Amino acid sequence: MNFVALDFETANHRRESVCEIGIAIVQDGIVREQKSWLVRPRDNWFNSMNTRIHGIDATKVADAPEFDELWQSVSGYFEGANVIAHNASFDLSVLRHVLAQYELPFPELSYACSLQVARRAWRGFPSYGLSALSQRFGISLNHHAAGSDAEACAHIMLRAMEAHSLSHFGDIEEAFGLRIGKLYTQGYIPAGRIRPEKKKKPSLHSMPLDLSRVSKSHPLYGKTVVFTGSLRSMSRAEAQKSVIEAGGHSSNYVNERTHYLVLSERVFLNIEQGINNNKVQQARRLTSGGNGVTLISEKEFLNLLQHEVSGGS
Incomplete structure (x- = not known):
């Protein structure tokens, strides 16, 4: 050895x-x-x-x-x-x-x-x-x-x-x-x-959306959310679907319209070790330039997602 x-x-x-x-x-x-x-x-x-x-x-x-x-x-x-x-x-x-x-x-x-x-x-x-x-x-x-x-x-x-x-x-x-x-x-x-051949993951476009409970009182209503890394609680497509069903917007790119960047556990640990991926770097550049992007953990995202709302819009 x-x-x-x-x-x-x-x-x-x-x-x-x-x-x-x-x-x-x-x-x-x-x-x-x-x-x-x-x-x-x-x-x-x-x-x-x-x-x-x-x-x-x-x-x-x-x-x-x-x-x-x-x-x-x-x-x-x-x-x-x-x-x-x-x-x-x-x-x-x-x-x-x-x-x-x-x-x-x-x-x-x-x-x-x-x-x-x-x-x-x-x-x-x-x-x-x-x-x-x-x-x-x-x-x-x-x-x-x-x-x-x-x-x-x-x-x-x-x-x-x-x-x-x-x-x-x-x-x-x-x-x-x-x-x-x-x-x-x-x-x-x-x-x-060394991976065995994997089944194709479901895409956001292949999932039916339920917009019946969209409420303006939901904390994600009107907010644009971007994800980075693999979440533990759900797939990327399921997370994007949940944002849309809360009245928000989902994007794959961090830009001036981004409100939240959701960090997977691995990305969060990497940041603690000084390793920032491209999305984190872009979010910090925008924040330093006056366009605030809030970095949140998967747990914080789930808390926002499960927020009780007062009813439909």
């Missing part, structure tokens, strides 16, 4: 804005070493929200090397390696983007996501975030310090493998139904679920 756990911290919303790299090296099932490096992003621009999360700003990396210089000494850890990260889709995307920015070739590596593994290794936990899992398993963590995050990620993966009696990195696919991702010179294959 040999692998390298990886964590990136970024200066702003751009994936290539690396400001810190952390790794933990696992050999024969034991965390042998932890390393981290500060990195100066090419434009050295830091978003204040990112700085609040990891504590790094432009002054702290002023004398640090840029990524292309640092990569000369760290690339050897990744070439031909098995790599893991907690929410690997983010960290591997950061790696691809920053390599592309400096026109550097991709290393040849295999990778897996410890977040996806944890969700299948231990069913029913309230949270699978790095902080929550570290606290549950007594793993030391200085959250959002890249080296500490990488080491915690390594320990979580090792515990999951031990819990399911796995001894090789490649066992992840069969044991957890997860495809191991690949990065190679010409491109990449994303890690993810």
Whole structure:
């Protein structure tokens, strides 16, 4: 069981804005070493929200090397390696983007996501975030310090493998139904679920609407609602249908007419870790420009939806 756990911290919303790299090296099932490096992003621009999360700003990396210089000494850890990260889709995307920015070739590596593994290794936990899992398993963590995050990620993966009696990195696919991702010179294959063929989800247009109880007193009446992420309580189409039946409007796009952006649990947790998808970024841009978009959780949306009304319009 040999692998390298990886964590990136970024200066702003751009994936290539690396400001810190952390790794933990696992050999024969034991965390042998932890390393981290500060990195100066090419434009050295830091978003204040990112700085609040990891504590790094432009002054702290002023004398640090840029990524292309640092990569000369760290690339050897990744070439031909098995790599893991907690929410690997983010960290591997950061790696691809920053390599592309400096026109550097991709290393040849295999990778897996410890977040996806944890969700299948231990069913029913309230949270699978790095902080929550570290606290549950007594793993030391200085959250959002890249080296500490990488080491915690390594320990979580090792515990999951031990819990399911796995001894090789490649066992992840069969044991957890997860495809191991690949990065190679010409491109990449994303890690993810090995899915059986799924039935087509019902669309909003295929569902009958009941507008008999539309009321102007409903809090969603006249409001435009956008959803991001997969809801636990209902499908996207069912959620859109419920908004329309409450007298509101449903859209797939965040713009000046949007009143509410409903966040799935996963999107909400990602925001806490500083990961904002395109809809969240657009909502925040509009809010800073004076067009208020209210971000609400799935639970808050359900509370609005179940609001008692005084009767028809």
